[in-house]
Amino acid sequence: MNIMEHAELERWLREERPEVLEELWRRADAIRREMVGDEVHLRGLIEISNHCARQCHYCGLRAGNRDLTRYRMSADEILECARAAARFGYGTVVMQAGEDAALTGAWVADVVRRIKAEVDLAVTLSLGERSLDELALWKEAGADRYLLRFETSNAELFSRIHPPKAGSATVVDRVAQLQAMRSLGYEIGSGVMIGIPGQSYADLARDLELFRELDLDMIGVGPFLTHPATPLAAISPNAGVDQAPATELMTYKMVALTRLCCPRANLPSTTALATLNLARGREFGLLRGANVVMPNLTPPKYRALYEIYPAKACVRETAEQCHGCLRRRIESIGRRVGQGRGSALRKTSEFR
Numbered sequence: 001m002n003i004m005e006h007a008e009l010e011r012w013l014r015e016e017r018p019e020v021l022e023e024l025w026r027r028a029d030a031i032r033r034e035m036v037g038d039e040v041h042l043r044g045l046i047e048i049s050n051h052c053a054r055q056c057h058y059c060g061l062r063a064g065n066r067d068l069t070r071y072r073m074s075a076d077e078i079l080e081c082a083r084a085a086a087r088f089g090y091g092t093v094v095m096q097a098g099e100d101a102a103l104t105g106a107w108v109a110d111v112v113r114r115i116k117a118e119v120d121l122a123v124t125l126s127l128g129e130r131s132l133d134e135l136a137l138w139k140e141a142g143a144d145r146y147l148l149r150f151e152t153s154n155a156e157l158f159s160r161i162h163p164p165k166a167g168s169a170t171v172v173d174r175v176a177q178l179q180a181m182r183s184l185g186y187e188i189g190s191g192v193m194i195g196i197p198g199q200s201y202a203d204l205a206r207d208l209e210l211f212r213e214l215d216l217d218m219i220g221v222g223p224f225l226t227h228p229a230t231p232l233a234a235i236s237p238n239a240g241v242d243q244a245p246a247t248e249l250m251t252y253k254m255v256a257l258t259r260l261c262c263p264r265a266n267l268p269s270t271t272a273l274a275t276l277n278l279a280r281g282r283e284f285g286l287l288r289g290a291n292v293v294m295p296n297l298t299p300p301k302y303r304a305l306y307e308i309y310p311a312k313a314c315v316r317e318t319a320e321q322c323h324g325c326l327r328r329r330i331e332s333i334g335r336r337v338g339q340g341r342g343s344a345l346r347k348t349s350e351f352r
Helices: 006-014 018-036 075-088 105-118 132-141 155-161 174-183 201-214 248-261 271-276 281-287 319-332
Strands: 039-049 092-097 122-126 145-147 187-194 218-223
Touching: 006 201, 006 248, 018 248, 039 075, 039 319, 075 092, 075 105, 075 319, 092 105, 092 145, 105 122, 105 132, 132 174, 145 218, 174 187, 174 201, 187 201, 187 248, 201 248, 218 248, 218 271, 248 271, 248 281, 271 281, 281 319
Parallel strands: 039 092, 092 122, 122 145, 145 187, 187 218
Antiparallel strands: none
């Protein structure tokens, strides 16, 4: 089938007519059903630390946010969350954190080994930019997947919002890091923010093309949500003639187009969508191409402190409440909870 070219991607991103967008939703949902089926896979999220050495201009965990109470989970606390994931029937746990130097290569490897020894789950890591030695060590310990969002394919925009590490003058090439992770044997995941100040419709179309080029196993797209303790809070999200909006509708368009560009990838319907639309955001994401949700296993005493953006949905729920709620939501749209690890199907065909 024909590849959807840049001009067509951009045309869909600019489309606002509900009756026309219904065709996009229909196509995305049909390809989702054909390529990955009706199962919705659950990835149990464990936000293990909100310490971060970076000064990213968009993230509430940035080192410069002095108003945030910091925490770091113990290995035993993480293991208890993994046990809960196994009880709930999840196939994967996702260990996520800021770039925390205290999460050393050896410490993370030990936690991964303990999880693997005790429960039969896939382990996904999302710990930021790490060295190849650390990544290799974690793969050897049993880690299956790594998530590293490239945030935007516009290199100049990325450098503006993502300063280099302290002591370095170089912004890391995250695309090269993703390719290195694949060479180590990881399933790789990435994604972008939608509506970053200065981001154009053409930028988002290039993001979609890069998803396809990288043949990613998991792709997360979500709206840019302003945090008041970040430099981007002072910039109007609508600045610029061709500014892409950080809206619920634009996020659905990106989910649907990602499904058409990458038909076999695992696509989450994100917490950010639920934050924009608590009543139906996740469901609409699932009906427009997504096939994954990420119930939160983080203990409630820490969950509200993992404040990448403010007013996150469901921060007061227990893991049990989150599990029950998401299962009911999935079943309410005629889908079923997936079994097993839900690994990505390889290799992506050229669709639409």
